[in-house]
Amino acid sequence: MTPAEAARADLARRMVQVEKMAALGRMAAGIVHEVNNPLSAIVGLTEVLLRRPDITADSLATLLKIHAEVQRIQRIMVGMLGFSRGAAPAMGPVDMSRVADETLSLAAPEFKIRRVQAVLEAAPGLALARGDADALKQVLFNLMLNAAQAIDGRGGHVWLSLEEGGGRVQVEAADDGPGVPPEIADRIFEPFFTTKPEGQGTGLGLFTSAEIVRRHGGRLWVAPRPGGGAVFGFDLPRA
Ligand SMILES: Nc1ncnc2c1ncn2[C@@H]1O[C@H](COP(=O)(O)OP(=O)(O)O)[C@@H](O)[C@H]1O
Ligand SMILES: [Mg+2]
Incomplete structure (x- = not known):
């Protein structure tokens, strides 16, 4: 194979992979919708049984397990809801500094437990981005949680930086x-x-985040951080 042929083959392979991921995402979104309703029903029904006064200790223990396991399934599903909702994403002007602020306070307990110091570096007067604030918060939260889990109590930092470049809002x-x-x-x-x-781990955080970013016309990338660690980044169109 010539280098050009090899590059073309590589590209073709990647395209197939991207298509596969997109198809999987659509399928997963469909599954979330279909499966979440019966799951909620099961949770509700176990709660009805749990409240029965004549329940035996054995049944109580079993029911509590069922209740917990079904909720675990729901948590996995919720992880996927970020993009299942995306059929009609609420796109509008988004102040990413504010989204970042809110995400950092959401993640604060996790940072504390895992001995992580978070630093927000937002360029002053940052332009508004165009996007879905809730979905973008989910992306940032996933990235923050992953960073905290990677540091995992050894003590470390996460830097969330926002700036403008190439007429877009750059998030790292x-x-x-x-x-x-x-x-x-x-x-x-x-x-x-x-x-x-x-x-x-569910293994859905980055998959979901990448899908959300893709819906915003961007691409989620990862690179090694010079000096050690990881950098995840993406950019958004300006509002
Ligand atoms: N900041 C990070 N540093 C090191 N590894 C990471 C980081 N973020 C993600 N990863 C790796 O990527 C994997 C997939 O992440 P994700 O999709 O969020 O799933 P999960 O967090 O449930 O494992 C993680 O299990 C981890 O191995
Ligand atoms: Mg994760």
């Missing part, structure tokens, strides 16, 4: 954790890819 989340091993860097955006122990 950097951390000084262990970084993403190069051999898995292209797999971390796949649905259900996780290196975290069972019960801790």
Whole structure:
């Protein structure tokens, strides 16, 4: 194969991969919608049984397990809702400094537990972006949570920076954790890819985030941080 042929083959492979991911995303969104209703019903019905005065200790323990496990499924589903909702994303002018602020206060307890210091670097007078504030908050929260989990109590920093470049709003989340091993860097955006122990990672955070960013006309990327750690970034159109 000539280098040009190899490059074309590589491109073709990537396109197929992108298509596959998009199709999977649409399918996942459909599944979330269909499955969430019966799950809510199961949670509600177990709650009815849990309130029965004649319940035995055995049944109570079993029901509590059912209740907890179904809620676990729901949490996984909620992780996917970010883009299932996206059929009609609420696109409008978004103040990313404000979204970043709100995300950092949401993540504050997690930062504290894992000994992470968060630093927000927002360019003054930053232009408004065009997007869906709630969905973008979900993206930032995912990135913050991942950074905190990567640092995991060893003590470290996350830097959330917002600036303008190329007529777009540039968002970057950097951390000084262990970084993403190069051999898995292209797999971390796949649905259900996780290196975290069972019960801790769903492998949906980056998949969902990348899908949300894609719907905003951007692309979520990852790079090693010079000096150690990882940088995730994306850009948004101006409002
Ligand atoms: N900031 C980070 N530093 C190091 N590794 C990361 C970081 N963010 C994500 N990763 C890797 O990417 C994987 C996928 O992330 P994600 O899709 O959010 O799923 P989850 O967090 O549930 O594992 C993680 O399991 C981890 O291996
Ligand atoms: Mg995650």
